[in-house]
Amino acid sequence: MKDETTQNIREENAVVPISALGWVRWFWRQLTTMRVALQLLFLLAVASIPGSVFPQRTQSAMKVNQYISQNPETSIWLDRLGMFDVYGSFWFSAIYLLLMISLVGCILPRMKIHAKAIVSPPPNAPRYLKKFEFSQSFATKGDVDSTFKKISEIKTHLKQNRWRVIDGEYFISAEKGYLRETGNLVFHLAVVFILLAVAFGSTYGYRGQVILREGTSFSNVLSQYDSFTPGRLFKSENLVPFNVKLEKMAVTFEQTGEDSAKATDFGATLKFRENASEEYSEKTIGVNSPLDIGNSSMFLLGWGYAPHLIVRDASGATVFDDVVVFLPQDANFTSTGVIKIPDMQPQLGIQGIFAPTGIVTSDLGPHSMYPDLVNPMIFASFWQGDLGLDSGVPQNIYTLDKTELKQVGLHDLKPGETWELKNGTGSVEFVSVKKFATFNIASDPGQNWALLGAILAIFGIIGSLYIQRRRLWIRVVNDEGQTEVVVAAISRHEDVDLSEVVQEITTECEKLVNVAK
């Protein structure tokens, strides 16, 4: 940005600084040169690439762990270098912080210069205009004085075309396009502003995930989240205690082949209220239409099937009656789930495959061949023994620890069917199929600021690239007894239409005076 002063800086750089202050000044000068800003920009682009190559903790901790277990040796070093959290790593932050400082260092002095330029009138015209690349002249019949008087009428034309005009002794000087530099400064300030807004939002915001089955509800407190990622300065008091109930999860399928289909539309109908004293409102949210509630927004991420099961013990008493989330594994929603019933003698574990359209083939075993509910089935294996829940080690609810368990049966169930466990130890009933939905709940207090910054940046960049800053001079001279009108223009940057501007103004001038043929 300091292109005009690069030369001076180079000379200063040649002098090796001695004092500490000298070093600071030298460093500052370096940092705020366009060359270094450019290099930092490059560095930022290069530095963001590893984040698209390696799995990122911020996106999927599971994938990172998978990668680490597959490449244990290299992973240690990759992890130390921050390759699994590129955008939160110290070196990435260092680059963009330096870039921000460099930007500010560039912008502030330029703002001062530009502020001065805006209030000061255009400078006087140079004496010899013909030496300029974009200049034209023509001879007139009158003398210098009378010609200049006539030419002066051009000022009205110039002012109408938003030129800023002054005149002096036989010259007119005009300038326009101040918005170019304004746009440029607005753009760079807006970029800094966006970075600040992003940082603010991620420090004070949060995001979490929730799984809701049809008919269940959720209160916005920390303990009810399935996963929760707070910003560094987020406080749990900031959670607005709203309440949401999933009434219905609706999915529409479109047939894409003989035995395949895609979900073309899905929506979750929610009842919600911001506090207990309010009435419930209802809204159906979909993939592109979130629910804004409290200071957060609730987004529908995905869905799956959740069979309703009832387990009874030997005496026939109900020990389990719930809707269980089965996680989808493929496009046809072959889903897997686990049910653990510790309140039974012996303890019962059920590992199941749910298929909305169930089929068993020799190569794939039990699976689903269509995502909609055509022939819903659960292929269950039943395990009895010790579930291992008392060991104190937290267990994954989607896996069964089979070390102390013995398989006691393998059976498939359709809705309405019941399977009796061996030796009369109990029964399992598959009642019906419901659906579940996964939601992202997030609050980002910086997002509107970031949007504002983005809009300003776009307007700024349009101004700085599309508006031309031009200076225009008209001078009436006496060239060896012949009165001449000379028009010249310059631009600080590449300005392809400058010759056309000079041509147009020259033509306008010619209309005002008697042109000598």
Added chain:
Amino acid sequence: MAINETFAQYSNIFVYGSMAAYTFAMFAFATAFAQGRDKENNPQNGRKSGNIAMSLSWLGTILLGIGVLLRGLSASRVPWGNMYEFSITGTFGVMFVLLVYSLKRDVRWFGLFIILPALLSLGLAVTVLYTESAQLIPALKSYWLLIHVSAAVVSAGMFAIGGVLTILQLLVEKEERRIAEGNPPSRLQAITSRVPDSKALDLLSYKVHAFVFPLWTFTVVAGAIWARSAWGRYWGWDPKETWAFVTWVGYAAYLHARITVGWKGNRAAYIALVAFLTFIFNYFFVNFFFAGLHVYSGK
């Protein structure tokens, strides 16, 4: 809503028809280019084949336009729901811009260099990227599809034009330097003698890039706004987002380099080229090799 198979089939026929017209146009452009030597003294050189090439380009573009339109009508939506549709729409956009520009200025010298990538893009579209016309997946059902993707299509076209100009500029500059050093002309002269000088190319490429940069900025911002309503966050460093950012930074660096002492001309041109490569990488490779949320834009 059901897919209109007839429209989808006719769309394919029109796309193939446009490829045929473009192929003939390419031969005509090549002929015009070969005859175009010594333009300054003999402006009529290659004029006839140039005219034929332009007419064929118009024909091909009209056919392609109908193909794109039918593709959209077959599914009752904008025709840019996957990479196949994105490619045919993008190619149409580039050719349309070129033809409209040709009404004002003579771009026959440039035609060959645009028709080649246009054909390449259509060829990839009908072979590698082809997908049956279908309903949009839920994540794409938003009016932001219209805004974000149309801006991306136009940007892609302008980036391609800018990239071609940059390559030409570098070639011409190399040859000019060779001659300035007193060496005899190289084989490159076959191309460089038929296009404008490096300064003019540099300026033209700057104009294209300066035009498209704000549009690309808008594309990224619109994408972020859409991402917020579709995925719950406006920026999440998804591979596609990351590479869009890298491209943005690349072109920003190019624009800065052009006003920096010591970076003008060649060095700036190389930056523009690198930025273009990151865009191509993002378009073709990120979809296929990196898992991300933009998977639907692949096959």
